[in-house]
Amino acid sequence: MITPQLSTKDFTRTDVDDFRHLMSELVSTCQSIADQHPGGVWEPTTADLFDQFAESMVLMADVSRVLNKTRRGIRRIDANARQRLYERASERRLRLT
Structure with missing residues (x-):
């Protein structure tokens, strides 16, 4: 079987439309973060190293959250398309028998 x-x-x-919305949301979040860091340089708002670590974790969590949402959404879109594909293939096989 093929x-x-x-x-x-x-x-x-x-x-x-969902795919484009997900990607736009990802790009928008990245742009918003980049706008907060002119020249692409992260400058901590405090001199304390532990506070800098905490600040960086918030930044990474923001990126991670939107990236994971995008990844989940794309996987859902792919799974739905595959489901439709397999249903059509199954219907064709039933008609041939």
Whole structure:
């Protein structure tokens, strides 16, 4: 049996809109963070090293949160498209028997 391969027709308009929204949200968050750090340089707001670590953890958590949301969303979109693909392939096989 040949495993069906995804193609662009397996994605709905909603899938594409959701994907673009997820990516825009990711880019917007990254831009917002970059805007807070001119020249791409992170300058801590305190001289205390432990406070700097804490500040950096907040920054990384913000990036991580939106990145994980984007990754989950893309996986969901992919899974939905694959489900539609497999359902269509299954329907075709049933018609042939």
